[in-house]
Amino acid sequence: MSMQGTPILILKEGTERTKGKDALANNIAAARAIAESIRTALGPRGLDKMLTDSFGDVTITNDGATILKEMDVSHPVAKFIVELAKSQDDEVGDGTTTVVVLAGELLKLAEVQIADNIHPTVIVEGYRLAAEEAQKYLNKIAKTVAPDDRDTLKKIALTAMGSKVVSTSGELLSNVVVDAVLAVADGHEVDLDDIKVEKKAGGSLEDTNLIEGILLDKEFVHTDMSTDIEDAKIALVEEALEISKTELDAELSINTPDQIKLFMDRESEMIREMVDTVVKSGANTLLCSKGIDDVAQHLLAKAGVSAVRRIKKSDMEKLSKATGAKLVSRLSDLSASDLGTAGHVYQKTIADDKMIYVTDNPNAKSVTILIRGGTELVVDEADRAIHDALCVVRNVVQDGKIVTGGGAPEIAISNHLQIYANSLTGREQLAVKAFAEALEVIPRTLAENTGLDPIDIMTDLKKKSKNNTSVGIDPIGRKVFDFSDSNVIEPASVKRQAISAAAEAAQMILRIDDVISAKDLGGSGGGGGGPPGGPGGDDDFD
Numbered sequence: 001m002s003m004q005g006t007p008i009l010i011l012k013e014g015t016e017r018t019k020g021k022d023a024l025a026n027n028i029a030a031a032r033a034i035a036e037s038i039r040t041a042l043g044p045r046g047l048d049k050m051l052t053d054s055f056g057d058v059t060i061t062n063d064g065a066t067i068l069k070e071m072d073v074s075h076p077v078a079k080f081i082v083e084l085a086k087s088q089d090d091e092v093g094d095g096t097t098t099v100v101v102l103a104g105e106l107l108k109l110a111e112v113q114i115a116d117n118i119h120p121t122v123i124v125e126g127y128r129l130a131a132e133e134a135q136k137y138l139n140k141i142a143k144t145v146a147p148d149d150r151d152t153l154k155k156i157a158l159t160a161m162g163s164k165v166v167s168t169s170g171e172l173l174s175n176v177v178v179d180a181v182l183a184v185a186d187g188h189e190v191d192l193d194d195i196k197v198e199k200k201a202g203g204s205l206e207d208t209n210l211i212e213g214i215l216l217d218k219e220f221v222h223t224d225m226s227t228d229i230e231d232a233k234i235a236l237v238e239e240a241l242e243i244s245k246t247e248l249d250a251e252l253s254i255n256t257p258d259q260i261k262l263f264m265d266r267e268s269e270m271i272r273e274m275v276d277t278v279v280k281s282g283a284n285t286l287l288c289s290k291g292i293d294d295v296a297q298h299l300l301a302k303a304g305v306s307a308v309r310r311i312k313k314s315d316m317e318k319l320s321k322a323t324g325a326k327l328v329s330r331l332s333d334l335s336a337s338d339l340g341t342a343g344h345v346y347q348k349t350i351a352d353d354k355m356i357y358v359t360d361n362p363n364a365k366s367v368t369i370l371i372r373g374g375t376e377l378v379v380d381e382a383d384r385a386i387h388d389a390l391c392v393v394r395n396v397v398q399d400g401k402i403v404t405g406g407g408a409p410e411i412a413i414s415n416h417l418q419i420y421a422n423s424l425t426g427r428e429q430l431a432v433k434a435f436a437e438a439l440e441v442i443p444r445t446l447a448e449n450t451g452l453d454p455i456d457i458m459t460d461l462k463k464k465s466k467n468n469t470s471v472g473i474d475p476i477g478r479k480v481f482d483f484s485d486s487n488v489i490e491p492a493s494v495k496r497q498a499i500s501a502a503a504e505a506a507q508m509i510l511r512i513d514d515v516i517s518a519k520d521l522g523g524s525g526g527g528g529g530g531p532p533g534g535p536g537g538d539d540d541f542d
């Protein structure tokens with residue numbers, strides 16, 4: 001680097017820096033590479049991806065967010081696109097492939113405009129205007145649905161799961177999902193934390209079922225404990241009922257038999273005190289997130305307290321909400337006022353494993369979906385499908401707005417933006433038109449993924465969608481189709497989020513004209529971008 005002029009930045013040796021058009025072209029290439037890699041997964045005819053992580057674990061999925069999560073990308077913009085899918089997943093739980101494919105297309109068309117000497121800031125402004133108008137129009141074409149319209153909610157769940165491997169059990173799974181959401185819903189309000197999802201490989205997908213209450217993949221710690229408790233008084237304790245070695249070591253060193261006895265006495269005395277605290281509180285059920293030692297187990301059993309140990313933190317929170325019990329982090333603080341209740345707590349065997357049911361919870365409605373399936377792979381993909389379906393059903397109960405599938409809203413908004421662009425006079429007009437064109441990527445990809453010729457079918461689609469906002473691509477029937485009366489419906493919120501997030505991501509990337517990346521010192525295997533001093537740009541993303 002030359003030292004003339006005023007140095008503004010001092011970079012460490014080995015730092016890479018690309019500026020201006022090069023940086024932009026590079027970033028767009030990275031984003032597009034990611035979008036291209038998951039494009040073939042879009043829609044019910046999308047292909048699944050088989051992924052292996054560095055530990056050799058295999059995942060088979062069609063889920064955009066999952067595919068991207070498992071991909072090991074190093075380019076900062078590629079990472080940003082992966083984040084985009086993740087935030088779509090966090091916000092609305094579906095549409096992760098859509099958001100990435102759309103962002104890639106917006107950038108691809110931006111590149112064309114840049115080649116035509118349109119300045120990136122003009123494109124950014126045009127995209128902003130277009131995204132805003134798109135939202136307005138989306139709200140207009142969305143239909144309203146009641147929060148307890150079970151029939152429609154089921155269709156929403158089915159559409160979301162339609163592209164997953166498990167869709168053959170869609171009928172059963174969508175019923176389970178809708179029942180779960182309606183069980184915990186209060187008008188328009190749904191907290192998905194009230195729905196626990198537990199997985200147990202074995203049996204078949206068709207054995208997946210909904211359980212009232214909270215199911216724990218645990219058993220009572222001692223065989224003398226009651227496994228069937230009516231009117232449970234529940235203590236939720238986050239401290240171990242054991243004496244850590246170091247705690248005692250610090251107090252005495254053992255040399256003689258007397259000292260050993262002293263040691264044992266002291267230890268059991270401390271354990272006894274702990275158990276006494278539980279008993280005195282009035283609890284008959286102890287649910288503990290840490291360990292419970294043998295002596296404590298024995299004493300608890302004798303005192304008529306049934307206990308479970310090492311419960312997951314997330315489950316402890318759910319238990320607290322459902323039973324009204326306070327999470328007690330220091331056992332010595334436990335008192336009667338911390339206890340919660342449940343009408344019935346019991347243990348039952350499923351697939352050779354014992355599980356504990358905490359049911360008839362007074363404080364919050366809570367349910368558990370128990371996912372079954374032949375192999376771990378199936379159970380995991382079912383888990384992802386159920387996650388998507390729970391999210392979309394929740395979205396619709398909360399928001400009450402739906403659109404049809406098959407890329408219908410995308411092409412409808414595209415048509416509208418073309419008209420809107422004509423009302424603009426500034427230089428942004430072209431960018432708005434590009435935005436409109438970019439939206440076509442969704443129906444076009446659905447067509448391509450089912451083997452249709454994109455040019456013919458898009459011509460047909462554009463014609464038929466002019467006066468009908470429910471017309472899209474039917475990848476199953478392999479034709480342009482009016483989805484007005486069909487079962488393929490999606491939450492408007494998924495589209496809303498996908499369009500605004502893709503637009504924002506594209507704008508953000510277009511504003512970058514300087515990339516400074518510190519050299520990777522870790523030398524983590526694979527990738528790495530070639531020999532030092534090599535061209536910084538073209539990392540590979542596959």
Ligand code: ADP
Nearest residue numbers: 042043044064095096097098162163405406407
């Ligand atoms: P994403 O991760 O974006 O949700 P999907 O693979 O789930 O990607 O595909 C979603 C797209 O597929 C949406 O545009 C949706 O409308 C469309 N789609 C899903 N099922 C059908 C169907 N049966 N007919 C037409 N389009 C469908």
Ligand code: MG
Nearest residue numbers: 094095160388
């Ligand atoms: Mg989906």
